[in-house]
Amino acid sequence: MARDVEDASFDDLPLSERAREAVHRLGWRAPTPIQRLAIPQLAMGRDVIGRAETGSGKTAAFGLVLADQVKAPGLQALVLAPTRELVVQIARDLNALAEGAPFRAVPVYGGVPYDEQLKALADPQTTCVVATTGRLLDLLARKQVLLDRVRFVVLDEADRMLDLGFLPEVERVLKLIPGGRQTALFTATMPKKVALLAHQYMAHPREMEVGPQTPETAEHYRVDVASPHKLPALVALLQKERPPRCLVFVRTRDGAARLAADLVREGVLATPLHGDLTQAQRERIVANLREGRDALVVATDVAARGLDFPAITHVVNYDVPEEAEQYVHRAGRTARAGREGRVFTLVTENDGAHAEAAQRAAKRKLEPYPLRFSSAQGDLVDTAKTPVTPAKVERAGGNARGARRKNKPTPPKAASQRVDPEEEAADTSPSKEFDLPPSRRERRQ
Numbered sequence: 001m002a003r004d005v006e007d008a009s010f011d012d013l014p015l016s017e018r019a020r021e022a023v024h025r026l027g028w029r030a031p032t033p034i035q036r037l038a039i040p041q042l043a044m045g046r047d048v049i050g051r052a053e054t055g056s057g058k059t060a061a062f063g064l065v066l067a068d069q070v071k072a073p074g075l076q077a078l079v080l081a082p083t084r085e086l087v088v089q090i091a092r093d094l095n096a097l098a099e100g101a102p103f104r105a106v107p108v109y110g111g112v113p114y115d116e117q118l119k120a121l122a123d124p125q126t127t128c129v130v131a132t133t134g135r136l137l138d139l140l141a142r143k144q145v146l147l148d149r150v151r152f153v154v155l156d157e158a159d160r161m162l163d164l165g166f167l168p169e170v171e172r173v174l175k176l177i178p179g180g181r182q183t184a185l186f187t188a189t190m191p192k193k194v195a196l197l198a199h200q201y202m203a204h205p206r207e208m209e210v211g212p213q214t215p216e217t218a219e220h221y222r223v224d225v226a227s228p229h230k231l232p233a234l235v236a237l238l239q240k241e242r243p244p245r246c247l248v249f250v251r252t253r254d255g256a257a258r259l260a261a262d263l264v265r266e267g268v269l270a271t272p273l274h275g276d277l278t279q280a281q282r283e284r285i286v287a288n289l290r291e292g293r294d295a296l297v298v299a300t301d302v303a304a305r306g307l308d309f310p311a312i313t314h315v316v317n318y319d320v321p322e323e324a325e326q327y328v329h330r331a332g333r334t335a336r337a338g339r340e341g342r343v344f345t346l347v348t349e350n351d352g353a354h355a356e357a358a359q360r361a362a363k364r365k366l367e368p369y370p371l372r373f374s375s376a377q378g379d380l381v382d383t384a385k386t387p388v389t390p391a392k393v394e395r396a397g398g399n400a401r402g403a404r405r406k407n408k409p410t411p412p413k414a415a416s417q418r419v420d421p422e423e424e425a426a427d428t429s430p431s432k433e434f435d436l437p438p439s440r441r442e443r444r445q
């Protein structure tokens with residue numbers, strides 16, 4: 001977490017004593033940037049546009065204020081979110097934050113029987129509905145829920161809701177809510193359609209943006225390796241670190257599928273996460289990671305967007321991020337909220353400029369991480385001793401920036417290469433013991 005945030009305190013925010021106790025019970029020491037910015041504005045009754053991602057603490061940014069504002073029974077707050085998983089998670093988080101307040105959030109989403117949701121909606125103690133638009137409209141059409149006393153509306157992950165084609169449904173819901181309400185909109189990006197929605201349905205919103213933060217508590221390493229040795233280097237790295245929850249980032253969807261298959265061939269269970277998968281499939285993969293059924297996911301940046309990953313212990317940039325911001329996004333998946341985490345970047349002869357951008361983004365030197373392993377040809381590779389010579393930059397179409405703009409992916413070169421465990425054991429790199437379960441590789445043996 002950023003240093004200025006560490007210095008901030010929940011005591012400085014306009015929250016009730018009850019709310020302070022709730023965050024204390026959750027073990028939170030300091031508000032996140034979006035909480036610091038949004039809570040005072042929301043507490044003053046203003047409309048707010050928060051540019052913040054999942055993982056930024058945005059649920060509590062509106063949840064703490066909602067729980068403080070709701071003082072009587074009856075449905076008065078509505079949160080719209082794009083997926084049922086998010087709906088369930090937001091409702092659960094809100095109820096934890098509202099402990100001790102006359103506030104109860106219920107999740108409303110499709111694909112499940114109506115009974116339980118109807119019972120919860122009929123209960124006057126229910127003060128907040130957290131819903132996907134489809135089931136909500138369904139219940140509205142049957143007059144099983146009324147929004148005429150709703151005073152607070154939150155549009156969560158607005159960009160994703162609109163990406164999924166829910167704009168007409170969101171608008172239909174908003175038109176049913178009386179004027180004079182307070183509206184908060186959270187979104188990771190601000191495409192035109194989100195800006196238009198905000199313009200049309202919000203009153204003089206205060207806009208605030210928090211970029212993803214390079215986690216202060218993460219350790220950042222680089223592994224210098226010639227491109228043909230990337231796969232055995234990764235396998236050696238995984239053997240050494242034995243990460244309980246690891247995200248490996250690659251540039252392309254083909255690259256994700258190929259690398260996951262290569263890892264499986266090497267005896268490491270890996271699941272690819274890429275844009276060819278449906279939202280439901282992607283969320284299942286994240287749930288498996290959260291519940292410990294999977295330990296390693298190979299993802300593209302696009303596929304990882306908007307998903308709520310659990311506490312990730314290791315992020316590996318198998319393909320160097322092309323932009324500093326991308327590095328921050330990837331690294332921000334680990335070491336959240338003061339936890340530990342490690343970020344590794346494989347740097348090849350082709351990656352000089354991008355590696356520098358990664359270093360700038362990390363705001364510190366990427367510590368060289370030495371690895372020893374056998375190449376496919378059986379040669380011993382010692383990344384501490386084998387310098388990686390930068391390849392000549394192609395000038396044909398301009399400079400390195402030009403090459404990046406063309407955005408030509410260089411798929412990882414896959415080769416079936418083996419790690420020599422003895423050499424691995426002799427390795428003296430700065431590995432630190434995490435309290436880890438046995439690796440998948442060991443479990444399979």
Ligand code: AMP
Pocket residue numbers: 027028029030031032035053054055056057058059060308337
């Ligand atoms: P969100 O972006 O709302 O999905 O929150 C991401 C995660 O951060 C959730 O697991 C929250 O419980 C956690 N969280 C939110 N605010 C804080 C905070 N101020 N300190 C520590 N953890 C937090």
